[in-house]
Amino acid sequence: MRQGVIMLLIVSLVLAACTPDFGKDEEIVQxxxxxxxxxxxxxxxxxxxxxxxxxxxxxxxxxxxxxxxxxxxxxxxxxxxxxxxxxxxxxxxxxxxxxxxxxxxxxxxxxxxxxxxxxxxxxxxxxxxxxxxxxxxxxxxxxxxxxxxxxxxxxxxxxxxxxxxxxxxxxxxxxxxxxxxxxxxxxxxxxxxxxxxxxxxxxxxxxxxxxxxxxxxxxxxxxxxxxxxxxxxxxxxxxxxxxxxxxxxxxxxxxxxxxxNERYVLFPSQEGKDQYYDDYTRVMNFKSDIEQYFPNYVGVIGRGYYVDDQLQEMTIEIPIQFYGKAEIIGFTEYITGLMMDHFPPYITVNVYITSIDGQEALIRRNGGEEKPFVHIYR
The missing domain is CATH 3.10.570.10 (sex pheromone staph- cam373 precursor domain)
Known part of the structure; x- marks a missing residue:
């Protein structure tokens, strides 16, 4: 049931994102x-x-x-x-x-x-x-x-x-x-x-x-x-x-x-573990849950953006070794659910799923929003 809801969300968000109201360009003199x-x-x-x-x-x-x-x-x-x-x-x-x-x-x-x-x-x-x-x-x-x-x-x-x-x-x-x-x-x-x-x-x-x-x-x-x-x-x-x-x-x-006062921190890393343990734990738990069901993925690399020592945005790259589009769709559905579970809604989270062929999927949830944007590259 959960996967079906996520898949519907993927379709609706991609369609919505494709139809902005561009209006009319404004002519001026520079x-x-x-x-x-x-x-x-x-x-x-x-x-x-x-x-x-x-x-x-x-x-x-x-x-x-x-x-x-x-x-x-x-x-x-x-x-x-x-x-x-x-x-x-x-x-x-x-x-x-x-x-x-x-x-x-x-x-x-x-x-x-x-x-x-x-x-x-x-x-x-x-x-x-x-x-x-x-x-x-x-x-x-x-x-x-x-x-x-x-x-x-x-x-x-x-x-x-x-x-x-x-x-x-x-x-x-x-x-x-x-x-x-x-x-x-x-x-x-x-x-x-x-x-x-x-x-x-x-x-x-x-x-x-x-x-x-x-x-x-x-x-x-x-x-x-x-x-x-x-x-x-x-x-x-x-x-x-x-x-x-x-x-x-x-x-x-x-x-x-x-x-x-801003900085970027790598996860997992000793610096992340020592200075931002809660965020380090979130990334490691996220990684552990992926490993339970998808053994063919390569790893998780996270970059946290901090302002005044408060996490504002987490960007995660997940290289994979999948061989079919259906497998990528299933993996993206699963990752979307994990992202929603592991990272609080006030944090902007970007997840990039890649393979040797390039970008496979993008998942993004802006801080303060309930629903993510999900796009699977064709």
Whole structure:
């Protein structure tokens, strides 16, 4: 009976999700310091957690560079989505629209994240002649800053135009500095403490702010700057933002920093067991119940997102070794029931079921909602 109810829920939710009311796109005029262009604001909004994007889409001036400066793919994703999450607190998505950064170019970022030298006076990382430096020199003078990310937020005026209303800047700070030992070329690493990353990041943020204020188009524009701490390259959970500052449009210095207390925790792990035992137990019980009836699955990997040490969202990946669609449907039904039983309704839970062929099923229940969304890929 329970499986039949879940299967009906799967069908009804998928059908409901496929028929949104998109309405009619809104035509507006986008003004910049150089031109006036026709643009479109999409009528349909995915959720209150996302901004609508001005069309036609304008690629950022530093687009793609992050793939060469930040080495962990999870960090890259969180650097961007986390910055959007911070922007929500200052630029209401009901009034503002998203656009990739149009003012900080690839050349500027490459100069800023480079070492300061006679050839690169814009470099913000410590000066060091890497051709003659010793291992100890590298350890004492690590590169702290690895990337500068820019997001633009546009707002609509009374005469049906949009203009730049705010900027968000994310500075990606290293937690581990990787370098090659100078004589033999062996890979080496130097850990960087949060305290040191914070000290260096706040000093660099002030430099970035002053440089942005020298751009004529950004005069009078509010700017949010946030500091992101990367995880080591091999980490299976992303890093997190740990500090932010809001600078009003008429200010050219940062007067106040706010601490951001958020983090991602891997389950199962010793860290999860030691610091979040209740959540660790939920994941382990969830895993144990799967093992009772489905021996062909590979395992459970969970990532908990915490704000102020309170679990906000749990994302679980379940690799499987099934061979038929009927088996996948049955497994998804069973997992949906287990998810509802093991995780309290105030927590957002995402379950991704995958195989060697790719994504097989998605189960999601938003915090505060009673029913999950279930989709089985065809």
């Amino acid at each position: 003004e910049t310091d150089k031109s006036t262009e026709q643009a479109i604001i999409p009528k349909y909004k995915i959720s209150d957690e996302y901004y609508r994007t001005i069309l036609p889409f304008k690629p950022g001036k530093a687009r793609g560079l992050v793939n060469y400066t930040v080495y962990n793919r999870l960090d890259i994703n969180e650097l961007e989505t986390g910055l959007m999450r911070i922007a929500l607190e200052h630029f209401d998505p009901e009034d503002y629209f998203f656009q990739e950064g149009q003012y900080v170019t690839s050349k500027m970022v490459e100069e800023w994240i480079g070492r300061q030298s006679e050839k690169n006076v814009e470099g913000m990382n410590p000066p060091l002649n890497e051709k003659t430096a010793t291992t100890e020199d590298f350890r004492k003078n690590p590169k702290y800053l690895s990337h500068v990310l820019e997001h633009n937020y546009l707002k609509k005026t009374n005469d049906n135009k949009v203009e730049l209303g705010g900027i968000a800047i994310g500075l990606a700070m290293k937690s581990v500095y990787n370098f090659n030992e100078p004589t033999m070329g062996y890979p080496r690493e130097e850990p960087i403490s949060l305290q040191e990353a914070e000290k260096q990041g706040k000093a660099m943020a002030q430099q970035v702010l002053q440089r942005l204020r020298n751009i004529k188009a950004l005069d009078g524009v509010p700017i949010v700057i946030a500091l992101f701490l990367e995880k080591p390259r091999e980490s299976v959970v992303p890093g997190n933002y740990f500090a932010k500052a809001y600078v009003s449009g008429n200010a050219s210095s940062i007067s106040k920093w706010e601490t951001i």
